[in-house]
Amino acid sequence: MAEKKKTTTKKTETRKQEAPAKQDVKKQVPAAKGAAAPVKTGPSEKPRIGVFICHCGTNIAGSIDIKEVEAYAKTIPNVAHVDNYQYICSTPGQNKIITAIKEHKLTGTVVAACSPRLHEPTFRRATKVGGLNQFRFEMANIREQNAWVHMHDPEGATSKAKDTIRIAVAKAALLQDLTPKTVPVERAAMVVGAGIAGMQAALDLANAGIKTYLIESMPSIGGRMSQLDKTFPTLDCSQCILTPKMVDVGRAENIELMTYSEVDAVEGYIGNFDVTIRKKARGVLSMAEAEAKGISGGGCNGCGDCEAPCPVIKPNEFEVGMKPRKAIYINHPQVVPLLYTIDFDSCIKCGLCVTACGEKKAIDLEAKDEFVKVKVGTAILATGFDMFPVEKKTEWGYKKFENVITSLEFERLICASGPTGGYPIRPSDGERPKTVAFVLCAGSRDNTGNGKPYCSRFCCMYSLKHAHQIIEKIPGCTPIIFYMDIRSFGKMYEEFYYRIQDEGAKFIRGRVANILEDPKTKNLHVFADDTLLNRPVDMEVDLVVLAAAVQPMEDTERTRKLFGVSCTGDGWLQEAHPKLNPCGTTTAGVFLAGVCQGPKDIPDTVASAEGAASAASIPIHMGEVELEPYFATCIEERCAGCGMCVNLCPFTALALVEKDGRTVMEVTEAKCKGCGTCGGFCPGGAIWMNHFATPQIVAQIDAFLLGGEQ
Amino acid sequence: MSAPPEFPIPKREPGVWQPKILGILCNWCSYAGADLAGGGRIQYPPDVRVIRVMCTGRIDALFVLKAFADGADGVLVSGCHFGDCHYLAGNFKGAKRMFMVKRLMKSIGLDDRRFRMTFVSASEGTKWGAVITDVVKTINELGPSPIKEFNK
Numbered sequence: 001m002a003e004k005k006k007t008t009t010k011k012t013e014t015r016k017q018e019a020p021a022k023q024d025v026k027k028q029v030p031a032a033k034g035a036a037a038p039v040k041t042g043p044s045e046k047p048r049i050g051v052f053i054c055h056c057g058t059n060i061a062g063s064i065d066i067k068e069v070e071a072y073a074k075t076i077p078n079v080a081h082v083d084n085y086q087y088i089c090s091t092p093g094q095n096k097i098i099t100a101i102k103e104h105k106l107t108g109t110v111v112a113a114c115s116p117r118l119h120e121p122t123f124r125r126a127t128k129v130g131g132l133n134q135f136r137f138e139m140a141n142i143r144e145q146n147a148w149v150h151m152h153d154p155e156g157a158t159s160k161a162k163d164t165i166r167i168a169v170a171k172a173a174l175l176q177d178l179t180p181k182t183v184p185v186e187r188a189a190m191v192v193g194a195g196i197a198g199m200q201a202a203l204d205l206a207n208a209g210i211k212t213y214l215i216e217s218m219p220s221i222g223g224r225m226s227q228l229d230k231t232f233p234t235l236d237c238s239q240c241i242l243t244p245k246m247v248d249v250g251r252a253e254n255i256e257l258m259t260y261s262e263v264d265a266v267e268g269y270i271g272n273f274d275v276t277i278r279k280k281a282r283g284v285l286s287m288a289e290a291e292a293k294g295i296s297g298g299g300c301n302g303c304g305d306c307e308a309p310c311p312v313i314k315p316n317e318f319e320v321g322m323k324p325r326k327a328i329y330i331n332h333p334q335v336v337p338l339l340y341t342i343d344f345d346s347c348i349k350c351g352l353c354v355t356a357c358g359e360k361k362a363i364d365l366e367a368k369d370e371f372v373k374v375k376v377g378t379a380i381l382a383t384g385f386d387m388f389p390v391e392k393k394t395e396w397g398y399k400k401f402e403n404v405i406t407s408l409e410f411e412r413l414i415c416a417s418g419p420t421g422g423y424p425i426r427p428s429d430g431e432r433p434k435t436v437a438f439v440l441c442a443g444s445r446d447n448t449g450n451g452k453p454y455c456s457r458f459c460c461m462y463s464l465k466h467a468h469q470i471i472e473k474i475p476g477c478t479p480i481i482f483y484m485d486i487r488s489f490g491k492m493y494e495e496f497y498y499r500i501q502d503e504g505a506k507f508i509r510g511r512v513a514n515i516l517e518d519p520k521t522k523n524l525h526v527f528a529d530d531t532l533l534n535r536p537v538d539m540e541v542d543l544v545v546l547a548a549a550v551q552p553m554e555d556t557e558r559t560r561k562l563f564g565v566s567c568t569g570d571g572w573l574q575e576a577h578p579k580l581n582p583c584g585t586t587t588a589g590v591f592l593a594g595v596c597q598g599p600k601d602i603p604d605t606v607a608s609a610e611g612a613a614s615a616a617s618i619p620i621h622m623g624e625v626e627l628e629p630y631f632a633t634c635i636e637e638r639c640a641g642c643g644m645c646v647n648l649c650p651f652t653a654l655a656l657v658e659k660d661g662r663t664v665m666e667v668t669e670a671k672c673k674g675c676g677t678c679g680g681f682c683p684g685g686a687i688w689m690n691h692f693a694t695p696q697i698v699a700q701i702d703a704f705l706l707g708g709e710q
Numbered sequence: 711m712s713a714p715p716e717f718p719i720p721k722r723e724p725g726v727w728q729p730k731i732l733g734i735l736c737n738w739c740s741y742a743g744a745d746l747a748g749g750g751r752i753q754y755p756p757d758v759r760v761i762r763v764m765c766t767g768r769i770d771a772l773f774v775l776k777a778f779a780d781g782a783d784g785v786l787v788s789g790c791h792f793g794d795c796h797y798l799a800g801n802f803k804g805a806k807r808m809f810m811v812k813r814l815m816k817s818i819g820l821d822d823r824r825f826r827m828t829f830v831s832a833s834e835g836t837k838w839g840a841v842i843t844d845v846v847k848t849i850n851e852l853g854p855s856p857i858k859e860f861n862k
Contacts, residue, residue, distance in 0.1 A: 115741075115745045115748070116762070117737075117741070117742060117745055118745075141745075141760070143748065144744065144745040144747075144748025144749065145744050145745065145747075145748055145760055146748075146756070148748040148749070148751055149747055149748050149751070149752060149753055149754055149756075149839070150753065150754075150755075150756040151751065151753060152719065152753065153719045153755075153756055155719075155722055156719070156722070156755070156756035156757075157756055159722075159756070160756040160757075160759065163759050164759060164760075167759060167761065561793060561794075564796055564797075564798070566738070566739065566790070566794055566796075566831060566832055566833070567833075568831075568833040569831075569833055569834065574832060574833055586738050586742075586796060586832070587796070630764060648767075648803055650797055650798040650799050650800070651797075651798075673797055674764055675764055675765040675767050675768065675796070675797035675800045676763065676764055676765055676767060676768030676800075677765060677767030677768065677797065677799075677800045677803050677804075679768060679770075680767050680768045680769050680770045680803070680804065680807065681770070681803070681807070689768065692763055692764060692768060694770065697761065697763065697773060698773070698776060700761045701732060701761070701773060701776055701777050701780060702776075702780060704730070704732060704759050704761075705730060705732070705777060705780035705781050705782050706780055706781075
């Protein structure tokens with residue numbers, strides 16, 4: 001290939017302007033780099049690359065002819081050694097790399113196997129153990145992006161594997177020794193969202209001795225779980241098991257609780273996130289805040305004197321709008337912190353509450369949003385979920401017929417602390433319902449484009465629980481459950497399902513097609529197809545409960561972008577790996593807990609929160625983390641000081657400085673994240689991106705297009 | 711989610727032209743999306759060879775032009791959706807350059823359909839399959855790059 005490449009390069013040099021520039025960079029860079037440049041071996045050294053081809057059982061060998069690829073790899077220039085093995089990631093496989101580096105005096109290794117996103121760390125370690133710098137390793141992805149996607153085209157897959165290996169060898173030959181940068185980790189963590197997931201994560205972190213900032217956008221912590229009455233399958237009272245945790249969070253010394261606050265801006269990287277938090281104007285001082293302002297013995301003690309005279313009446317969001325609240329309010333008696341909040345959107349600033357508060361002087365009607373800056377090492381997102389607006393499914397008549405309600409409304413109606421004191425009634429006339437229809441998959445598992453394609457996972461189980469509660473609370477009442485499948489997959493869930501069957505709930509397998517209201521009685525006719533009896537059903541019921549799908553909180557989109565976390569098409573936050581790294585994200589130092597990642601019931605949520613807390617505490621306990629040294633460096637001899645790169649950098653890592661009488665660019669390594677946006681633009685080719693340097697990429701392009709079997 | 715439409719396996723004989731397409735992918739979105747397509751066993755034609763960079767912002771317009779000068783029949787650049795960039799806005803800056811490449815290609819008489827920038831997220835494995843199938847189809851329709859003839 002070398003000869004061929006030479007001749008072609010010459011040809012291009014005469015024709016294209018950019019080609020010689022790139023070739024020059026390749027030759028000149030090693031000499032041109034300053035003292036700060038990473039250690040390199042001399043330019044005279046001829047690359048000796050070892051290629052290791054993995055069978056991955058039949059995953060790769062099933063579609064790719066390994067023998068043919070191996071024979072071909074031996075002919076690639078600079079390749080000194082080729083080997084193949086069943087599973088290179090296994091210990092014997094890794095040992096092959098380690099021994100070959102010594103035996104064949106390799107200067108670089110290429111493993112043709114799975115995705116670098118999976119096993120790059122494994123093989124880097126093997127390369128390091130073998131005595132080479134770990135960044136002398138390059139991976140050729142012949143599984144995820146070859147064998148698995150060309151299963152019926154072995155010939156095409158084999159030829160692609162040859163090219164992929166050749167491209168990887170070309171890069172490996174030009175790789176340099178790099179040293180990972182170690183940075184200290186701030187001994188503090190942040191949890192965004194104080195539902196059950198966020199609270200559990202914050203408690204775990206705090207108990208591990210880590211200062212934790214718990215940010216909640218609502219006035220009280222507790223999240224969705226605090227709205228529930230009972231929890232399946234044990235029928236524990238939700239508040240009874242949640243409030244101890246809420247109290248713990250409120251009292252924990254290591255937790256700094258910031259309710260009614262939002263994350264406003266995030267800067268930095270793992271170990272050193274600078275987070276700006278917006279404390280929304282609450283209008284009420286806590287006792288500590290009052291003390292700080294010199295009002296001794298003042299501040300809100302939660303007495304509620306201010307609430308009575310307030311003339312503004314608004315729907316209470318916590319009770320899903322079924323109970324009124326004032327403009328100065330607490331949502332329910334068990335709020336943590338016990339601190340009133342003024343809803344400044346509806347407050348008319350009449351001042352009656354200020355008078356009622358009197359000597360405590362807790363109310364400040366002129367309060368403004370405050371911005372607080374904190375520094376944390378790691379962060380956990382636990383932003384939770386919202387209900388799907390089920391009125392979009394017009395066939396079920398939610399918000400059109402009074403007696404069609406959602407499961408969250410039902411949850412409040414059956415809750416002892418709810419608007420009806422725990423006696424479920426029909427919204428139209430306040431009567432006790434005698435037959436209640438539960439419509440499952442209301443918006444979930446819906447491919448019509450008008451709903452959510454995924455399963456919301458906990459609706460089956462809470463609807464079974466609702467059926468139980470209605471049998472328990474209203475003697476003689478029959479729950480009728482319209483279902484597609486009952487998904488009772490958890491521990492003791494199936495047993496719970498049998499129990500509800502035995503208690504007398506009726507199950508009809510069929511999706512509800514339509515719900516119509518009898519205008520006189522306000523009763524509802526539920527039309528469905530009973531797919532077990534194969535006949536249509538028209539059932540008259542008193543109340544319909546829609547088990548609405550769940551969806552990410554509206555604000556999740558904004559928060560995730562602040563932290564640089566990606567999401568799936570449905571808007572759920574995306575984990576680093578669905579199976580092997582379910583709590584991590586692609587942003588190092590940011591983790592996920594609870595339903596913000598996808599629907600989970602309470603046990604799964606708590607488990608994921610504990611997992612995330614454990615993962616988030618690791619870098620903090622280690623005290624320092626290694627960053628991949630993919631920094632930009634300036635080749636000062638080539639830098640014209642134009643400053644284009646300075647404006648391009650999203651992290652303000654670049655600056656122009658005077659050096660030896662010239663203006664050149666300088667990189668602040670701590671700020672550089674290695675995206676290469678500067679290097680992709682520099683008109684003089686003066687920016688050297690470690691590990692993704694221009695000569696390396698150009699060599700890859702050349703190896704693909706000029707090197708192969710033409 | 712449905713698999714991309716079936717594609718016939720082409721005849722591969724000496725002398726029969728096979729498209730040479732270079733794909734430059736960002737590490738965080740499209741490369742991960744391509745990995746997801748692999749995990750999901752989504753089948754697509756094998757004519758695209760992939761180079762991984764950390765961000766589409768890293769891609770110099772000259773890389774694309776170098777590939778065409780070297781005789782590539784097509785180039786595909788793929789990154790994150792706007793607003794989803796791991797590095798805040800690298801894909802905006804990359805995309806701006808890629809528009810420039812398209813205009814340059816037009817002005818030198820090279821069909822600009824040979825070059826494409828797509829946005830495939832880490833969760834869009836199916837979309838990745840569809841993108842590759844479509845890119846390969848387009849290049850097959852356009853035939854060998856005229857630059858290759860010119861180089862001979």
